[in-house]
Amino acid sequence: MKIPVMEVFGPTIQGEGMVIGQKTMFVRTAGCDYSCSWCDSSFTWDGSGKSFSRQPEEIIEELKEIGGQRFSHVTISGGNPLLHKGIGEFIGLCHQEGWKVAVETQATIWQDWLLEVDDITLSPKPPSSGMVTDFGKLDGFMGKLENANASLKIVIFDETDFDYAGQLHLRYPKTPFFLQVGNDDITTIDDARLASRLIERYAWLIDLSTESSIMNDVKVLPQLHALVWGNKRGV
Numbered sequence: 001m002k003i004p005v006m007e008v009f010g011p012t013i014q015g016e017g018m019v020i021g022q023k024t025m026f027v028r029t030a031g032c033d034y035s036c037s038w039c040d041s042s043f044t045w046d047g048s049g050k051s052f053s054r055q056p057e058e059i060i061e062e063l064k065e066i067g068g069q070r071f072s073h074v075t076i077s078g079g080n081p082l083l084h085k086g087i088g089e090f091i092g093l094c095h096q097e098g099w100k101v102a103v104e105t106q107a108t109i110w111q112d113w114l115l116e117v118d119d120i121t122l123s124p125k126p127p128s129s130g131m132v133t134d135f136g137k138l139d140g141f142m143g144k145l146e147n148a149n150a151s152l153k154i155v156i157f158d159e160t161d162f163d164y165a166g167q168l169h170l171r172y173p174k175t176p177f178f179l180q181v182g183n184d185d186i187t188t189i190d191d192a193r194l195a196s197r198l199i200e201r202y203a204w205l206i207d208l209s210t211e212s213s214i215m216n217d218v219k220v221l222p223q224l225h226a227l228v229w230g231n232k233r234g235v
């Protein structure tokens with residue numbers, strides 16, 4: 001079953017969340033059921049980017065062409081990869097190659113193949129995104145992942161987002177919980193200025209977290225790739 005692919009790149013490092021720093025390839029799929037106001041990958045869904053429909057075997061070949069022997073971990077992001085049923089077959093092929101597989105999703109659409117994923121990052125969206133979380137649906141989603149290696153990663157832009165994250169952490173206390181600095185300048189090409197802005201925002205988020213009695217067992221992270229490469233695509 002074909003999968004619409006936007007870009008394949010790497011090896012690079014995972015810049016976010018539960019396996020931050022992990023050397024990995026990326027497969028970015030097209031299409032999203034959300035339209036977050038601050039989406040740093042809006043080219044996957046706003047019509048400004050071009051995707052190609054690929055069979056799972058063709059994506060495996062492309063990964064080998066680009067990454068050679070220099071990787072053993074593949075991260076599937078998007079857009080929302082959970083829109084695509086064909087990814088199940090792709091994950092099976094990655095495992096046959098001996099590669100681990102990670103997925104990034106906002107946790108709005110279920111596919112049974114999610115249970116085959118080695119590192120699952122769930123990123124429900126805070127109020128600043130303009131999206132509204134269906135908590136009932138999310139409960140069902142989290143329930144099915146009880147025995148999986150899943151984490152929650154919430155992007156924070158303001159104190160309302162931080163309160164939303166607190167609610168989520170209280171609702172799912174057993175799920176490893178990550179707070180991530182929001183990038184509020186996703187178009188600048190001034191990398192030095194962006195890095196200093198993001199470090200400032202990181203300090204602000206650390207302060208909020210250390211002062212909170214809800215956020216005790218949490219990890220507070222920047223987007224490492226944004227600090228290293230700014231808003232550059234394909235890294």
Ligand SMILES: C[S@@+](CC[C@H](N)C(=O)[O-])C[C@H]1O[C@@H](n2cnc3c(N)ncnc32)[C@H](O)[C@@H]1O
Pocket residue numbers: 032038039040041077078079080081104105106107122123153155180181182183184186223
């Ligand atoms: C582009 S999304 C694709 C996967 C999926 N649609 C999702 O949102 O989880 C990948 C990750 O980037 C995060 N992200 C998107 N825009 C961001 C921004 N401006 N600042 C910080 N993180 C951002 C998302 O919250 C998500 O965790």
Ligand SMILES: Nc1nc2[nH]cc(C(=O)O)c2c(=O)[nH]1
Pocket residue numbers: 012013014015016026041077078104225235
């Ligand atoms: N290096 C790097 N790490 C990432 N972590 C999540 C990404 C994404 O866009 O999903 C991403 C990305 O695009 N690049």
Ligand code: SF4
Pocket residue numbers: 032033034035036039040041042044078079080106
């Ligand atoms: S859910 Fe992810 S890809 Fe979709 S609009 Fe939001 S940040 Fe972008």
Ligand SMILES: [Mg+2]
Pocket residue numbers: 040041
């Ligand atoms: Mg990104």
